[in-house]
Amino acid sequence: MSTYGTTRHHHSPAANLTNRDRVTDYHTTLFRRLTWDGTVPLEIRVDPKELPANSDRNLECYFVQAPRVSYLPLLMPEIRRFFMDLVFDETAAKDLKDEEWWFETAEGTLVKWHWPIGLIYDNHTISASVKPSSSRSSTNVIPLRLILHLASPPNEKLLLSPSPDACKQAFMGQLKEADFIRWGSTKRMTGLRQQDQDGLWEGIKEHNFDDYWRVASKVTPTTAPTRAQSPIPPSSSASMVNRPPSADPGGPSERDGAYNVRSVPVRLYLPDGPVIQDLVPPMVDDNTPRTLSHYLTDHIPLLFPASPPAPPPSRTNPHPRPPPVPKPAYALVQGIMMPLETEMAWLGGCLAGADGWVNVCIGINP
Amino acid sequence: MTDSADRSLPSWASSDISETNEEALRALQTYKKKDADKVIVRFKAVGNAPIMKQNFFKITSSNRFQAVIQFLRKELGYKGSEPLHTYINLAFSPAPDDTVANLFKSFQTDNHLIVNYSTTTAWG
Numbered sequence: 001m002s003t004y005g006t007t008r009h010h011h012s013p014a015a016n017l018t019n020r021d022r023v024t025d026y027h028t029t030l031f032r033r034l035t036w037d038g039t040v041p042l043e044i045r046v047d048p049k050e051l052p053a054n055s056d057r058n059l060e061c062y063f064v065q066a067p068r069v070s071y072l073p074l075l076m077p078e079i080r081r082f083f084m085d086l087v088f089d090e091t092a093a094k095d096l097k098d099e100e101w102w103f104e105t106a107e108g109t110l111v112k113w114h115w116p117i118g119l120i121y122d123n124h125t126i127s128a129s130v131k132p133s134s135s136r137s138s139t140n141v142i143p144l145r146l147i148l149h150l151a152s153p154p155n156e157k158l159l160l161s162p163s164p165d166a167c168k169q170a171f172m173g174q175l176k177e178a179d180f181i182r183w184g185s186t187k188r189m190t191g192l193r194q195q196d197q198d199g200l201w202e203g204i205k206e207h208n209f210d211d212y213w214r215v216a217s218k219v220t221p222t223t224a225p226t227r228a229q230s231p232i233p234p235s236s237s238a239s240m241v242n243r244p245p246s247a248d249p250g251g252p253s254e255r256d257g258a259y260n261v262r263s264v265p266v267r268l269y270l271p272d273g274p275v276i277q278d279l280v281p282p283m284v285d286d287n288t289p290r291t292l293s294h295y296l297t298d299h300i301p302l303l304f305p306a307s308p309p310a311p312p313p314s315r316t317n318p319h320p321r322p323p324p325v326p327k328p329a330y331a332l333v334q335g336i337m338m339p340l341e342t343e344m345a346w347l348g349g350c351l352a353g354a355d356g357w358v359n360v361c362i363g364i365n366p
Numbered sequence: 367m368t369d370s371a372d373r374s375l376p377s378w379a380s381s382d383i384s385e386t387n388e389e390a391l392r393a394l395q396t397y398k399k400k401d402a403d404k405v406i407v408r409f410k411a412v413g414n415a416p417i418m419k420q421n422f423f424k425i426t427s428s429n430r431f432q433a434v435i436q437f438l439r440k441e442l443g444y445k446g447s448e449p450l451h452t453y454i455n456l457a458f459s460p461a462p463d464d465t466v467a468n469l470f471k472s473f474q475t476d477n478h479l480i481v482n483y484s485t486t487t488a489w490g
Contacts, residue, residue: 302393
């Protein structure tokens with residue numbers, strides 16, 4: 001850990017490579033760890049109209065601090081245990097089938113089984129940002145209030161069943177889709193042994209960072225700190241196979257690095273929809289990294305207008321700055337307001353969800 | 367007031383605050399409008415799946431992928447319970463709420479979106 005941000009300078013190239021690799025690993029691992037450990041508060045209560053007779057109404061609310069990278073179907077066992085064991089009367093509840101249970105937000109929005117919990121939460125935050133009555137407080141984190149319904153799931157809108165198996169299939173599908181976005185094929189994912197592929201989901205189920213990343217690190221690109229000095233243009237990626245690893249100043253990981261992907265797996269969520277997905281090459285035309293600012297100005301310019309350039313220097317103002325522009329909207333990734341100079345490739349390597357996707361949620365400033 | 371070039375005006379300093387907010391809400395309405403555009407979807411049978419007479423269809427791009435699956439089922443005459451698996455580019459199954467527009471932008475080849483279908487699970 002002490003090698004991070006080291007000011008020691010080794011002159012031997014071999015030692016330099018090792019140090020750089022360690023710095024890369026630490027930096028990327030740090031943010032992946034932070035992402036993995038992120039949680040959001042959920043407050044779950046049964047629709048009062050559906051509470052079985054003789055339920056204990058003093059305990060009507062289940063609170064849970066849920067991992068952002070996990071899924072509601074994986075929380076169902078503990079939610080079910082709480083309500084069945086502590087709240088519902090045994091006789092009144094005996095006919096309940098938990099495969100018919102489903103969630104809505106307190107505002108009446110259907111909650112999707114296949115969305116990571118962090119995305120459900122952030123999506124709710126941005127939806128609240130456009131409601132006139134909301135007093136947005138950036139310092140308070142308030143629980144997401146969910147209504148649990150016990151019957152008649154709107155299947156045509158839920159699209160997936162709440163079973164852990166369906167959830168696993170959807171999760172694996174997202175990982176493969178992300179793999180395809182990055183490289184134009186899914187051979188990195190399908191090249192994993194079945195045991196390893198299953199291990200990814202097991203890591204989610206058990207919420208074990210090491211188990212998950214033991215496998216995920218084989219398919220998720222890392223960020224190399226020297227990429228700025230040696231950007232590799234996309235057109236030469238075909239010839240990269242022939243370059244010996246020692247010739248890459250960034251280290252052996254750069255060939256599969258986050259800045260060499262074809263496109264970063266990103267989705268853009270606007271309050272109450274739509275969801276926008278498109279190819280997001282990691283570099284822009286002049287071979288500099290694509291930033292969140294580029295990405296957002298490209299796709300939603302009305303909310304993220306291009307900044308006007310600085311005025312030309314004059315005698316009275318030799319170092320002019322671009323005029324400040326009001327920012328009508330902000331971007332959340334993993335619940336954090338992102339500086340617009342954040343690089344898309346970096347987000348792909350460090351702040352993606354466990355399904356490989358960077359979810360950018362756009363909120364409106366009050 | 368000294369600000370670095372990177373920081374915009376704090377919201378309380380802007381006299382156009384409510385205008386900015388209203389413009390933002392209007393912008394969101396613009397982005398919510400559903401595209402009437404259609405894109406070409408090309409269905410390709412895999413394995414023993416029946417081959418259709420017609421394989422190219424123009425599908426409204428704002429449709430969810432779920433609608434494409436249902437369309438395919440109808441064309442094949444499959445009832446809801448008969449197994450039908452769909453894939454993009456022989457590689458992955460998209461989430462049913464992914465829109466055709468998004469899938470087309472991300473995965474189109476030669477200006478069409480390839481949807482493979484099979485009666486057995488071919489790929490994950």
